[in-house]
Amino acid sequence: MQLTPLNPSDHDAVGEVLGLLHAVRDADAPEGPRLVEQSFRAGLRQERPGLDVVHFAATDGGAVVGYLGIGLMVDDNPHLAMAELMVHPDHRHRGHGRALLAHYTEYAAARGRTDLTAGTLTTWGDGPRRPEAGVDFLERNDFTLALVNVRRRARTDALAPDDERRLWDEAVAASAADYEVRTWTGPAPDDLIESICRLDAQSRDEIPLGDIQMDAEQVDVARARAKEAATAAVHQVPVKAAAVHRATGEVAAITDVHAYEDPAATHASQGITIADPAHRGHRLGMLVKLANLRRLRERFPRVEEIWTENADVNDHMIAINTELGYEAVDALSVYQRRLRP
Structure with missing residues (x-):
């Protein structure tokens, strides 16, 4: 697997990542809001006050198999990092998630961050079932539950x-x-x-x-x-x-x-x-x-x-x-x- 920074100007590469994100949503949480392409593409270019953001695409055999977005808090709370890790449903259980997590840890630690966060969707009450693999993965890699945000819609x-x-x-x-x-x-x-x-x-x-x-x-x-x-x-x-x-x-x-x-x-x-x-x-x-x-x-x-x-x-x-x-x-x-x- 190769991990490279996602170039916002590479229209096709961004399109492949968008395809991955849609596939993950459809497989894991189809009831959730759909990603808005126009805003996602613009977000890859946009600086955010108080946050240093970088995006990576993971490829294997020419196919995009994973995505990693990292946000480092700057100015306030420079100890804190956050990440979004996703692996294509067709390419799971092959070590790609571990590689993404290892890169996140190394990237954040090299820049002085000591508190790393990552989220995963989980089942709430009688709502639609969510895969348990995300929780198992994070807990196996020394992450502990810190906060539960319930997603609601009206x-x-x-x-x-x-x-x-x-x-x-x-x-x-x-x-x-x-x-x-x-x-x-x-x-x-x-x-x-x-x-x-x-x-x-x-x-x-x-x-x-x-x-x-x-x-x-x-x-x-x-x-x-x-x-x-x-x-x-x-x-x-x-x-x-x-x-x-x-x-x-x-x-x-x-x-x-x-x-x-x-x-x-x-x-x-x-x-x-x-x-x-x-x-x-x-x-x-x-x-x-x-x-x-x-x-x-x-x-x-x-x-x-x-x-x-x-x-x-x-x-x-x-x-x-x-x-x-x-x-x-x-x-x-x-x-x-x-x-x-």
Whole structure:
């Protein structure tokens, strides 16, 4: 097996990797969202703030048999690395996975990373069965379970109109006196960006991360605008809603959904939803998610379903999502291996 960096300009080579990724999805998790080719190709070229990313293609006998994507945290949390490893279903049980994992370990260790993470899809509850080979593989190679993120999906019309109206009225009744709802598509308004940075920096302290050690991100306006530019460069469109505290003008809660520019993409991805701890108890999470759902339907009527992930212990957000019609599909189990420095 040969492992070489994936050249974003090599259209055919990228196409072969895309074929592998589709084959893995169809074999292991056919219910999951389909990869959007336009965004994947653009993502191979795009730099990401706070993350150094490299992609490799594995070939054997002229055929692409594996893919390895590595992300190294930079600036904040320089101890941490993450990887996505995939082997074509027709080429498994031949040692390719071990070779990919060995390259990941060597690459990350040579660059000073001591905490390596990798995820695998696992069965959740009564959802569709997922192969157990990924868990067995990671555990055999000294990785231990660090975090379980449950993947859920909801149709954009999951709620009956009367139920949606009731939830909206309840959220407005709990918040309207002190908070205003703002929605937008694309870059954040200039008058909100600084307080959005403050909330963004809080997110790693507020969201369960299991056994993964991750310090808060240092987010300023330049970093936030760079993130927005990177999102636009990979042909994704953020749809956002915020609850703004009337007395101070500060963003008290925010949520975002990423839709795709590709007109064939009928799904979107839910990003972070966070409420400032000082403003909790006003149903702001429900308020901004409902407002954002309405904007998404108006701006992207072709989007039929939204996918989200929540840590299995994030009871508050899971309860909100359940009210909004999200149903569990499977879980992304994140495993971690700590190397000796």
